[in-house]
Every structure is written in C-alpha cells, then in structure tokens.
Amino acid sequence: MEFLIPSVKIIHIIVSILLVLIILLQPSKSADIGSMFGGGSSESLFGSSGAMPFLVKMTRLFGLIFVITSLFLGYTSVKSISGSVVEKSPIEMFEETSPPVEESLGEPLEPSQEGE
Numbered sequence: 001m002e003f004l005i006p007s008v009k010i011i012h013i014i015v016s017i018l019l020v021l022i023i024l025l026q027p028s029k030s031a032d033i034g035s036m037f038g039g040g041s042s043e044s045l046f047g048s049s050g051a052m053p054f055l056v057k058m059t060r061l062f063g064l065i066f067v068i069t070s071l072f073l074g075y076t077s078v079k080s081i082s083g084s085v086v087e088k089s090p091i092e093m094f095e096e097t098s099p100p101v102e103e104s105l106g107e108p109l110e111p112s113q114e115g116e
Contacts, residue, residue, distance in 0.1 A: 005076055018062055022059050
C-alpha cells in the first residue's frame with residue numbers, strides 16, 4: 001500500500017492535466033452555429049465532423065479515471081487519520097490557558113498609610 005498511494009497521486013496529476021488539455025481542444029458550441037450561416041469555421045483540424053466523437057470519448061474516460069483516483073485518494077487520506085483534530089473540549093483548553101484569578105490580579109494592594 002505504501003507504493004500505491006504515490007503512484008495514484010502521480011496518475012491523478014497526469015490525468016487532471018490531460019483532462020484540461022482535452023477540454024480546451026474541443027470546439028465550442030457557438031462555432032457550430034456560425035458554420036451553418038457560412039462563417040467558414042466548419043473546417044477543422046480533424047475534418048468536417050471534427051474530432052468530437054474521439055475527444056468526447058477521451059473526456060469521459062479521463063473524467064472517470066479522475067473521479068476514481070479522487071475517491072481513492074480521499075478514502076486513503078481519511079483512513080490514515082488516527083484521531084481527531086480536536087483532542088480537548090474548548091472548556092478544557094480555556095481552563096489550561098487562562099491563569100488563575102489570584103495570579104492575574106497580582107499581589108494584593110496594601111492600604112496606603114497616610115499618617116506616616
């Protein structure tokens with residue numbers, strides 16, 4: 001299990017970068033509308049139908065891998081936590097950090113002796 005988590009992290013990073021690039025390669029929906037009216041944007045790098053079926057399939061595949069690796073990394077990170085972040089109640093923490101009343105007031109004041 002020790003070697004599995006770092007390798008899944010690396011796969012997760014690579015898949016997330018590829019997923020962003022694949023999404024950015026896909027043409028927008030507005031380009032299809034403009035090509036109907038003779039905008040000239042109907043020709044693309046991958047032909048008249050474009051690479052939509054290929055890019056859509058790749059987006060779905062990388063999206064599925066991204067979700068699976070996210071769930072795996074989330075599950076393993078929760079499992080590795082042994083205790084709670086809050087070990088003491090707020091009242092116990094306050095009692096430990098606040099000084100006793102006698103110490104906070106300092107030494108008692110003695111009445112001033114005006115007659116001397």
